[in-house]
Amino acid sequence: MSSKKTKRSYAEVTAEHLDRLSAIAGEDHEFFTRPDGRPEFAGRRVAVVLAQGGASHFLDGQGGVKDFDVWTFYAALPGVAFPAKRNRHVDFGPSEFGRQRYDFAAAKNQAELGRFRRWDQFRGRRVDLLMRDLPVQPDATPRQVVQALRDWLKAGAASAARRPPSSYYLAQKAVVMIDPKRRRGEVVWPATR
DSSP: OBOOEESOBOSOOOHHHHHHHHHHHHHHHHHHTSTTSOGGGTTOEEEEEEEHHHHHHHHHSOSOBSOEEEEEEEEOOTTOOOOTTOEEEEEOOSBTTOEEOOOGGGOSSHHHHHHHHHHHTOSSOEEEEEEEEESSOTTOOHHHHHHHHHHHHHHHHTOOOSSOOHHHHHTTSOEEEEESGGGTTOEEESOOO
């Protein structure tokens, strides 16, 4: 375990780390669907993935880990808008990844500086928890969920919008399945078929 602060960690991302990220995402799901939160999504979680740099590093061990981007996907609820801007930042905890070094002088504004100071207190790497819904049923098969996720990423990758959607940015790097557990470690993106 390391508490050393670095911009990136080049420690290997293992199956055990995916297990830890699954537990963190599970806690976040419980928080999100609590009675005074969004309980209508409690039985609609269909996938959890590791995205961006963490996923790419899991696959090739080359780019390092600055933080972990974990996305939870829910089956869309007809007629209910999903809280697309919802995201949280939590502590991975002590590990061989150490802690992220923040450049306070590079903060763009006071709000960002406040976030940097808060995250600097973490004992491990930051985990960014984000969510979206997918056009699938809650009982969709894993294959259907993966296809819906790939379609979402493909549409994002093709976006020419001035302000691209989040799927555009996710499609720039790898996406690896965390949950369901039996698919943990499977490459979702780039699609191999």
